[in-house]
Amino acid sequence: MDKSRIAFNRPCVTGKEIEYIKDVIAKGKFSGDNDYTKKCNSWIENKLGCRKVLLTTSGTHALDMMAILIGIKPGDEVIMPSFTFSSTANAFVLRGAKIVFVDVNPDTMNIDEAIVEKAVTEKTKAIVAVHYAGVPCEMDTILSIGEKHHLYVFEDAAQAILSKHKGRFAGTLGNMAALSFHETKNIQCGEGGALLINDPDFIERAEIIREKGTDRSRFFRGEINKYGWVDFGSSYLPGELSAAFLFAQLEIAEEIITDRLESWKAYYMGLNSLQVEGLIQLAKIPEYMSHNGHLFYIKTRDLSERTSLQKYLNENNINCVFHYIPLHSSRAGKKYGRFYGDDSFTTSDSERLLRLPMWYGLKSDQIAHVCEMIKKFYNK
Ligand SMILES: Cc1ncc(COP(=O)(O)O)c(C=O)c1O
Structure with a gap:
């Protein structure tokens, strides 16, 4: 055996990345939403069976977009486990929400679904299920609490690409979900993520928020003949070089x-x-x-x-x-x-x-x- 140090993580490289990056250079289209971004979005949509996928600059930004899309405002409460990454909470804190942390189930370190309902108040707007270590949370209970109390249910599936809950892919169960392609994740492109939208009501505005508050996505599809500033937003779309790198990983x-x-x-x-x-x-x-x-x-x-x-x-x-x-x-x-x-x-x-x-x-x-x-x- 190789006696050298065994690293904790070695970011995955498949060997195809350079070929696709060269292709981007040859095509001369480097900004977001070109061929490779579209290929990644479609790959995830088709594989997972998700309504709409938008590649983002990070899992963090996918979470930020969810909080914007449901109109989180000061005074709102969002329920999530305390055993998670700061980004899960930051997304909602940035919009003024108070975070209500609940305990985990020690078997999986996922949110204890049996406690979630007791933490609901009239201020609660959403529940975030974090699929720790790629093991899905017990979503049936969480989704039925969401339905009963008219709350949004989000999946922080940053670690859970291709994991399944009762035969359905993680990320396709809640209203929206976030994937991460950070270099520590199974499928990576250094920094990257995706917003998975299962509730069609959010699709149109998500495209706008991701494109600096403009309707440029519709313009690029030829649906309108000029685009402009229609809402608030930011730049949440990655460049093609990242998408090309990522596609080489998604393929395998x-x-x-x-x-x-x-x-x-x-x-x-x-x-x-x-x-x-x-x-x-x-x-x-x-x-x-x-x-x-x-x-x-x-x-x-x-x-x-x-x-x-x-x-x-x-x-x-x-x-x-x-x-x-x-x-x-x-x-x-x-x-x-x-x-x-x-x-x-x-x-x-x-x-x-x-x-x-x-x-x-x-x-x-x-x-x-x-x-x-x-x-x-x-x-x-
Ligand atoms: C549970 C969880 N949520 C969110 C994130 C944020 O993802 P990203 O690093 O792509 O912004 C991570 C990544 O480390 C994570 O593990």
Whole structure:
């Protein structure tokens, strides 16, 4: 086995990126919404079965667009887990909303759907389901709460491309969803994202907001003979070079995910004996979900054990990292949000969580070595 350091992440490169980038250069069209952007949008629409997909400059910007599209205003409340990335909350905070954080289910680290309804007030406008580690949230309950209380349901599917919830792709269940193509994601183009629109009422305005508040998209389609400034908006569309790079990845997305899932299963088999002995915990994936092998994490017994294990693995050339510091305990989280109910798992489980190396092309002997070193740490 290659004894060099095992990185936590190696951004995926398929080999086709240069060919498509050269094609963009040859065509001389570099701004957004040209051939490769359209190819990416259609690929995602067709593969996932989504009404409308708009490539964006990041997953963060797709989330920002959702908050604009539903007209979030000061005083509104949005429910989400505290165990997520700042962008999930920022989108709504930027428009003046208060964030109501609820606890996670320790099996998946996803929002605990059983608590969501209790956190609803007359100010609540939306629920954001974050599919952590590419494992979809339990959407049936969340969608029925949304329907009952007339709330928007959004999916932060930044990590969940091609994951499935009861046979339907993550990102196609809520009113809108965000994908991320940041270099840490399964499918990447450095910085990038997509807004998935399942509710057709939002399509026309989404195009305008993404194009600096203009109706340029309609003009380019030949639907109007001049375009102008019709609403507020910003520049949320990526350039063609990013889209060309991304398309080279989307084309083999299934292969990338199959490879990651094999790594995920190898880790699980390699470490399950430690779980059986009660030394660590592994994710419990509900049987009606299929995930995309985005992350493999273990949970140690407590924070000090995680600190020692992380140090031990890093000293042995294995790069492991923990994840989110819960938003409700962060400086901005205290200012812009509140935690509803008990924090039974968010803090305690996030402190025990350690992510192991995971990328497309990770070798089985590297995984076996990581498992062996973790077992050695526990004297097994
Ligand atoms: C859960 C979650 N939401 C949102 C984002 C933001 O995506 P991006 O980095 O593409 O802006 C990320 C990315 O790290 C994420 O993991």
